[in-house]
Amino acid sequence: MQQTMASALFKNFLGHSPVWYKLAIIAFLAINPIIFSIDPYTAGWILILEFIFTLAMALKCYPLQPGGLLALEAIAIGMTTPDLVLHEIQENIEVILLLVFMVAGIYFLKKLLLLSFTKLITKIKSKTILSLAFCVSCAFLSAFLDALTVIAVIISVAVGFYSIYHKVASGKSFHETEHNHGEDEHFESLTRTELEDFRAFLRSLMMHAGVGTALGGVMTMVGEPQNLIIAAKASWGFSEFAIRMAPVTIPVFFAGIITCVAVEKMGILGYGAKLPAAVHQILSDYDRHEDKKRNNRDRAMLIAQALIAVWLVIGLATHMASVGLIGLSIIILATSFCGVTEEHALGKAFEEALPFTALLCVFFAIVAVIIEQKLFLPVIDWVLSFEGKMQLVMFYIANGLLSMVSDNVFVGSVYITEVKAALNAGQITRDQFDLLAVSINTGTNLPSVATPNGQAAFLFLLTSALAPLIRLSYGRMVLMALPYTIVLSLVGLAATWYLLPDMTQMLYDMELISHHVPGSEAETSGHH
Structure with a gap:
């Protein structure tokens, strides 16, 4: 017994x-x-x-x-102590509210986003232009939403395409199997080659989309959870964060776009696969079918979601309220004007983000241990022993390498906490702290595309229901991310060395950003 x-x-x-x-x-x-x-x-x-x-x-x-x-x-x-863990969670309450409310809020705008991506894939014939469209649109969405949310939408789109293909391959009509995600035995009427080509096509699109979320996610304070932590520690608003990151993020964005075109044109490492003609016909027919059955109520819902999306962009850009509260306003507006009133229907929206929110609180417990035991002090002191540009580069490299094997939220929150402590102790100036914050943010966001460990969006893709359907394994993700990893990491490093200090000084001179004085109203409120 x-x-x-x-x-x-x-x-x-x-x-x-x-x-x-x-x-x-x-x-x-x-x-x-x-x-x-x-x-x-x-x-x-x-x-x-x-x-x-x-x-x-x-x-x-x-x-x-x-x-x-x-x-x-x-x-x-x-x-560590429960009090210190609670203190770390309270310090980062905006990040938790972002995950709880913003991700759930975007869930209620999914119809609009699904429609947009379906139109992209059915109307654009060139695979290179389509890949570029997915990469750029995901970058733009991630800059204003959250990378995790954007990739969740793209996964829904891809699963939807796969299920549509399955329906027709199984000899069924569009409305018969709304959520059937079939496997190989259901594809007797279509060739094995066609199925493999379709999988390869979806794999490459998903990787371009994933990298797109990283390219856009690094640019603004809402793109990734650690961005919000860094913005809070540095007392930066939405606009200031974006402007300060620009010397690194703009060159990296264009480098990413060039890489996207290059890998598609060369057809290397699993890229370049085209959508089989028969599958394109199936998806186009489905799109027309959906357009025909769309009634006035559906159209009114899409218009409402579009207007709410406009409010979201305006609310974030002008920093009208904290990001989490803007997310809450999206939930209230979208559910009110789209007729979602039952409690169980609301609950589904929170399923994607809450496990990661709980994990983030565990991160903060580990951060509390690091603070209590002063674990990073020797490392931080060593990196701070460098001066000027070399200090920025060393922080970028240290954050990048750790983010490849660990999680970038964890790494970013640890480093910015320690650097803020160094600022408070008088080890560095406020101007150098601002530059280091940029270095930490870009270091955690760019090299971390190397593995699914580094980015929550990549991990979400790898653990989704879609990954086994399109045969997207851990090893294949690392291999397909390799060109982007090399280009984004090196361009980010070069921009940190050659552009960041000088362009930041230029931004000061143009009065696009202003110097924060420790202890002033600007320092504590985040306005300048």
Whole structure:
């Protein structure tokens, strides 16, 4: 009976995760208190490595559970305190509100976004131009929305296309299987080559879209969760954040666009696959079918969503309220004018973001350990020992390398917290802090496209229902991201060295941005 119960407990622990992974987490939990009792500093670093391991192994088990267990144990054995964790969460409440309300708000604008992307894919014949359109539109949307939300919409579009194809391949009409995501045995009426070409086509589009979210996400304070953390620490509003990032983000954006065209033209690493003619016909027929059955109520809903999207852009650009509260206004307006009034219908909108919101709170617990144990102090002191441009470059490289293997939100929040502490301690000037904040933001956002670990949007794509349908594995994502990783990282590095200090000075001279004086109203309110 004891053995049976122990076996059942072990099977329940972390569910379907591999046995070796479960044993690794158990081993971590067993050794941490022992090491902490001997050497707290070493125990802190081991905890960070263990947490990064759970992020890297996200496909084996969502990091909230194993990472959360490590964080709970850290609090229990005294590596940090619940009060400090709560303080870190309160410091970053805007980020949490962004994830809770903004991502849910965009869910109610999905019909408009789905229609837009369907028109793109059916009207544009050239694969290169289509790839460019997906990359640029995702960049634009991510600059004003949230990269996670944008990729969620693109996944919905791709799953929709795949299911439409499946319906016709199965000999069914468009309305018969609205949500059927079939597998190979349902495709008897179409060739294996056609199916593989369609999968390759969708894979390349999804990768271009994912990179697009990174290109746009780095530009504004709402593009990625860590951007908002950095903006809050630096007391920057929406416009100032975008202007300060521009010396790095604008050259990187154009480099990304050139890379998009180049990989499609050369047809390397899985790019260049074209949409089979038969599949294009199916999707075009479906689009016409949807247009015909659209009634006045549907059109009124689309018009309402378009007007709400305009308000969203204006609200964010003018910084009328905190990002999360603007997201809440989107939920209220979109549900009111689109007829969504049942509680269970509202609940679906929050499903995408809440697991990541919970994971973010676990991040803050690990950040609290880093602060309590002063783990990053030697690293920060070493990087701060460099001066001028070299200091900016070292921060960019340090953030970039860590973001490739870990999560960029975690890395960005840790580094900006430590650099803000250095500013408060008088180790750096306010102007140098502003430059370092740009370096940290671009360092966490650009090289992190290398792996799905680095960007939440990439991880979301990899763990979605779409990935197995189009045969998008971890290894294939890393390989397809490689050209973008090399180009974006190097162009970002070059811009940090050659353009950032001089162009920032030029922005000061043109009075597009102004110097923040520590302790002043500008410093505390975020206005200038």
